[in-house]
Amino acid sequence: MNGKRLKALREERGLTQKELAEKLDLTPKAISFYELGLREPSGDALIHMARILGTTTDYLLGNSSNKSPDQKAGGRGVRIPVLGRVVAGIPIDAIEEILDWEEIPREMAATGDFFALQVKGASMEPTLRDGDVVIVKKQPTVDSGDIAIVLVNGNDATIKEIKESPAGITLIGHNVAVFTPHFYSNKEIEELPVRVIGKAVEVRRKL
Incomplete structure (x- = not known):
């Protein structure tokens, strides 16, 4: 700085x-x-x-x-940071945690706050692959069926599809061989807690 x-x-x-x-x-x-x-x-x-x-x-x-x-x-664009991990203190306090920068259209940037997150692991394949960069709009809620960035129990955030029900939410990985869908009751959502911190709006993949 x-x-x-x-x-x-x-x-x-x-x-x-x-x-x-x-x-x-x-x-x-x-x-x-x-x-x-x-x-x-x-x-x-x-x-x-x-x-x-x-x-x-x-x-x-x-x-x-x-x-x-x-x-x-x-x-034409606005640069946003690519983070290697997201923890409870989002946004990450140390600038050294930024892996890279991505550019998003100014029209998109004007609609809210964005960051990018590098995908780790194979739990969301084939939709998202290890190393992909996901553009994330920061928001505390998403619609059922959206892919969200979710913080569970204050640990590193995970990227999963969200399915809502009156009893709670289910986190779904698209690669069931790696990640079995996990249900969290409304009580667990409050007590753990389970928090949505953003919605995945775009994926960028390098060949």
Whole structure:
């Protein structure tokens, strides 16, 4: 994170540390730490920062001298982080957890908050394969039949199809040889807990 650039952009936009912090749902102290180079923002906070300040994440990170989003290659997309794992603290606090970046259309980015997650394992084959990158829209609920990112008992998130019923939800892996459908009662959903943190909206696969 280039703290000097963050401070300069914030002041150009006429924002105090407190005002920027409020827009990001952070504390003024966190903004101060970012500007002093004492702490790195999460990938989610970095993306929000770039949107609010009208710049790119690359510019804030010091990887590009292009301040305007429209000066990026193509100028058509918004970059989102590809995460190797998602835990209870989503968004992940350490920028080092970001594996790569993907670009999504600006029209899509305007509809909500997005991140990307790298698929691990074969439980969702053939729909999703090990190494695929799934574009995820952050949301706490999905419709029955959707593929969701689900956090169970605070452990690493899993990518599964959701089937809802009055008694609870079932997580379904498309490769039944690897993952047997698992049912969670409404009581288990509350007590474990079981939490939906996003909906898979697109898969990207490298040949």
